[in-house]
Amino acid sequence: MEIRPAVVPPLADNVPQASPAEVSRLLRFRKGLDFGGVDTRATPGFEGDKLAGRAAHVLDNEVLSDLQERLFANARTGKFVKALLLVLQGRDSSGKGGVVKHVVGALSPHGVHVAAFGVPTEEEASHHFLWRIYRELPRYGHIGVFDRSHYEDILAARMHRLVPPKVWKGRYDTVNEFEESLADSGIDVVKVMLTISKEEQAERLRDRLERADKHWKFAPSDIADRENWDAYTEAFQDVLDRTHKDHAPWYVVPADRKWYARWAITRILVHHLERMDLAWPTGSFDPEAELARLEASR
Amino acid sequence: MEIRPAVVPPLADNVPQASPAEVSRLLRFRKGLDFGGVDTRATPGFEGDKLAGRAAHVLDNEVLSDLQERLFANARTGKFVKALLLVLQGRDSSGKGGVVKHVVGALSPHGVHVAAFGVPTEEEASHHFLWRIYRELPRYGHIGVFDRSHYEDILAARMHRLVPPKVWKGRYDTVNEFEESLADSGIDVVKVMLTISKEEQAERLRDRLERADKHWKFAPSDIADRENWDAYTEAFQDVLDRTHKDHAPWYVVPADRKWYARWAITRILVHHLERMDLAWPTGSFDPEAELARLEASR
Numbered sequence: 001m002e003i004r005p006a007v008v009p010p011l012a013d014n015v016p017q018a019s020p021a022e023v024s025r026l027l028r029f030r031k032g033l034d035f036g037g038v039d040t041r042a043t044p045g046f047e048g049d050k051l052a053g054r055a056a057h058v059l060d061n062e063v064l065s066d067l068q069e070r071l072f073a074n075a076r077t078g079k080f081v082k083a084l085l086l087v088l089q090g091r092d093s094s095g096k097g098g099v100v101k102h103v104v105g106a107l108s109p110h111g112v113h114v115a116a117f118g119v120p121t122e123e124e125a126s127h128h129f130l131w132r133i134y135r136e137l138p139r140y141g142h143i144g145v146f147d148r149s150h151y152e153d154i155l156a157a158r159m160h161r162l163v164p165p166k167v168w169k170g171r172y173d174t175v176n177e178f179e180e181s182l183a184d185s186g187i188d189v190v191k192v193m194l195t196i197s198k199e200e201q202a203e204r205l206r207d208r209l210e211r212a213d214k215h216w217k218f219a220p221s222d223i224a225d226r227e228n229w230d231a232y233t234e235a236f237q238d239v240l241d242r243t244h245k246d247h248a249p250w251y252v253v254p255a256d257r258k259w260y261a262r263w264a265i266t267r268i269l270v271h272h273l274e275r276m277d278l279a280w281p282t283g284s285f286d287p288e289a290e291l292a293r294l295e296a297s298r
Numbered sequence: 299m300e301i302r303p304a305v306v307p308p309l310a311d312n313v314p315q316a317s318p319a320e321v322s323r324l325l326r327f328r329k330g331l332d333f334g335g336v337d338t339r340a341t342p343g344f345e346g347d348k349l350a351g352r353a354a355h356v357l358d359n360e361v362l363s364d365l366q367e368r369l370f371a372n373a374r375t376g377k378f379v380k381a382l383l384l385v386l387q388g389r390d391s392s393g394k395g396g397v398v399k400h401v402v403g404a405l406s407p408h409g410v411h412v413a414a415f416g417v418p419t420e421e422e423a424s425h426h427f428l429w430r431i432y433r434e435l436p437r438y439g440h441i442g443v444f445d446r447s448h449y450e451d452i453l454a455a456r457m458h459r460l461v462p463p464k465v466w467k468g469r470y471d472t473v474n475e476f477e478e479s480l481a482d483s484g485i486d487v488v489k490v491m492l493t494i495s496k497e498e499q500a501e502r503l504r505d506r507l508e509r510a511d512k513h514w515k516f517a518p519s520d521i522a523d524r525e526n527w528d529a530y531t532e533a534f535q536d537v538l539d540r541t542h543k544d545h546a547p548w549y550v551v552p553a554d555r556k557w558y559a560r561w562a563i564t565r566i567l568v569h570h571l572e573r574m575d576l577a578w579p580t581g582s583f584d585p586e587a588e589l590a591r592l593e594a595s596r
Contacts, residue, residue: 097408101406104407105403105406105407107403108398109403109405109443110399110412116408145407147408202596206592209589209592212578213578215579215585216374216375218583220583226592227595280513280514282513283513283514285513285516285518287507290516290518294503298500
């Protein structure tokens with residue numbers, strides 16, 4: 001058995017882990033992938049345990065933070081039109097909130113915009129389904145995060161029979177065109193489908209029911225949805241099959257191990273930001289002249 | 299010389315630090331306080347060094363996070379109308395951005411709304427000065443953070459002669475009435491005025507000028523404002539004298555030591571949240587019955 005120091009977490013450099021590009025490749029949806037057959041306990045691209053995964057994630061947070069600050073700084077120049085939109089979907093208790101807290105939470109709040117989409121309010125329901133979505137798009141230089149999204153207007157609409165089949169079926173095309181227009185306008189759309197096993201969900205819902213400080217996270221409808229497990233699997237499969245595009249790819253992330261999902265999503269975000277080639281913007285002033293002015297003002 | 303372990307930060311329990319209520323009392327503005335005379339290197343309520351301060355801050359983050367989650371959870375019940383609004387003001391480089399990153403950044407992004415107010419855009423300038431402010435108010439259950447705020451419509455308006463004196467002078471009353479209406483509607487307004495010395499500002503601006511990755515944080519107007527140091531001191535004093543109210547108090551926070559300002563502001567936020575008496579909300583379901591349903595669904 002390997003001997004580890006008690007306090008210092010093992011350095012991630014010692015752990016075989018796939019590069020951001022490689023992790024993205026491994027988890028990217030591809031035609032023919034059977035969503036229901038994904039091993040939800042797997043850790044593609046990471047050969048290490050929970051402790052090593054957490055340590056690797058902490059180190060990656062620094063990389064992600066640096067990239068975010070570059071994205072933000074460039075937008076300040078006024079001539080930069082890029083943003084990133086992370087869309088999180090998955091069953092109840094699959095860990096979407098945890099990703100917001102632990103992945104997005106590692107970033108400076110200045111450049112982040114989080115929107116959680118619940119059951120539409122009366123005002124939202126009286127508009128086109130993309131109305132509330134457009135209002136929450138990230139501005140340039142920001143990372144936007146959707147905790148649930150316009151995909152609920154297909155998924156929940158279908159499962160809860162909120163609209164006739166003809167309506168939600170027509171939304172695949174609408175969503176594809178919408179996301180293409182985002183990409184055309186400089187918003188890099190990264191879609192993550194978290195997937196957990198039925199057993200793992202039972203454990204998580206049980207935890208919410210057994211702890212009074214977690215009751216607020218539970219709704220009886222969570223169990224009703226769970227009883228429709230297979231129908232949901234089919235609905236997720238259809239969403240993946242019909243809306244995975246090069247300009248807005250889906251990543252299917254095994255999420256029984258929370259630490260893995262967080263590590264993997266961080267790497268996917270790093271991959272997408274690295275492709276933006278984010279150099280620090282140059283100022284529109286002469287630093288030497290400004291330093292002289294500064295000295296004169298002492 | 300004291301011997302310290304190399305890795306483990308000293309526990310804050312060993313360091314004499316004032317309670318959240320006491321820190322709030324110490325830093326709270328009071329009539330007669332001379333803003334220009336505040337010792338910007340002081341650490342009221344904390345008897346320890348930077349390392350101890352950072353360790354104490356890390357521990358406090360846990361407390362603040364717990365309170366924020368309770369605030370957020372209560373709002374989910376739909377019968378709860380409380381929020382907190384943190385207003386950050388201070389000279390250029392006084393550390394407002396750092397507070398957003400390190401104090402607010404410790405919270406789950408779900409329940410936080412950060413708004414940075416810059417020079418008004420054309421659209422903003424064509425509206426009442428509170429128009430853009432109202433749009434960024436936190437919803438109930440959230441902590442809102444204003445990095446600069448409606449006070450710029452008094453401060454910048456005055457210093458840069460953007461409007462006639464009669465106009466910005468009239469805004470003290472407008473702002474007081476506005477903040478009173480927020481308090482009446484359940485929004486706890488906490489206003490923080492960070493204060494640094496002229497020497498410390500020179501060091502920070504120099505750092506921004508000497509590092510290419512910090513140029514984007516610098517604007518030549520920062521030095522012009524610095525050259526009006528005393529006039530700004532007077533403008534800050536007037537804001538404090540005229541807008542410090544029980545329903546929307548100002549806290550004057552010495553900020554030459556960044557670690558101190560962050561620790562102190564965290565304690566002030568904890569103090570305000572603790573006064574809200576945030577119990578965990580009870581669910582509108584029977585946990586035992588739901589657990590039975592859950593078991594049946596396995």
